[in-house]
Amino acid sequence: QNMYSRGEVESAKKLYYSDFITIANASQTLSSTLSSSSKSVANQFYISASKTEKQTYQIIAIFSAAILVFIILIHIITKPIKQIESAMLRFSEGELDVDIPYVSKDELGVLAEGMRTVSGNLKAYIDNISYVLGAISKGDMTVTVDVDYKNDFAQIKEDLVSIEDSLNSTLSQVQVAASQVSTGAEQVSLGAQTLSQGATEQASSIEELA
Numbered sequence: 001q002n003m004y005s006r007g008e009v010e011s012a013k014k015l016y017y018s019d020f021i022t023i024a025n026a027s028q029t030l031s032s033t034l035s036s037s038s039k040s041v042a043n044q045f046y047i048s049a050s051k052t053e054k055q056t057y058q059i060i061a062i063f064s065a066a067i068l069v070f071i072i073l074i075h076i077i078t079k080p081i082k083q084i085e086s087a088m089l090r091f092s093e094g095e096l097d098v099d100i101p102y103v104s105k106d107e108l109g110v111l112a113e114g115m116r117t118v119s120g121n122l123k124a125y126i127d128n129i130s131y132v133l134g135a136i137s138k139g140d141m142t143v144t145v146d147v148d149y150k151n152d153f154a155q156i157k158e159d160l161v162s163i164e165d166s167l168n169s170t171l172s173q174v175q176v177a178a179s180q181v182s183t184g185a186e187q188v189s190l191g192a193q194t195l196s197q198g199a200t201e202q203a204s205s206i207e208e209l210a
Contacts, residue, residue: 077108080109083100083101084100087115096119096122128145136164145160145161145164
């Protein structure tokens, strides 16, 4: 303004344009710097958002896979448990011919195999007991207990053999007694015949004396 008042218009214009250009250049530089920084920040934000999105998808995929695996494991575990539970229920109701198809080397597989063994052994014992008692009831005293009764069940085999031996002994005694009764009856019959013959002879003698 002082330069204008002194008539130094051209100098004032040059100074003005010089300051303007400097400020404009500085503004342009600042604008370029801000634009570059904005682009860099936006790019970093985009990259970060993309990574976050990918990580989110990965977490969702992992979580979904974990749920699927969990469901499959539950099915794998509960299926043999239900089979064993059903077999135990039928077993408790007296049905020995139960089927447990689950086979494995894990704890449930061992339990299932144990159930099959118990079921098979008890069925074999009961079938043998029924066979032996049925034969005895029909008078067949030659029947034998040919099943291997294990551990505590061995007492059942001993009792069956004892029953058969006792019945055989009783029948033998009955046969001896019957034979003795038959012999006694024959002797009584013979004695009766002798008495009858003697009585007849005495009657004849009396008639002759008369």
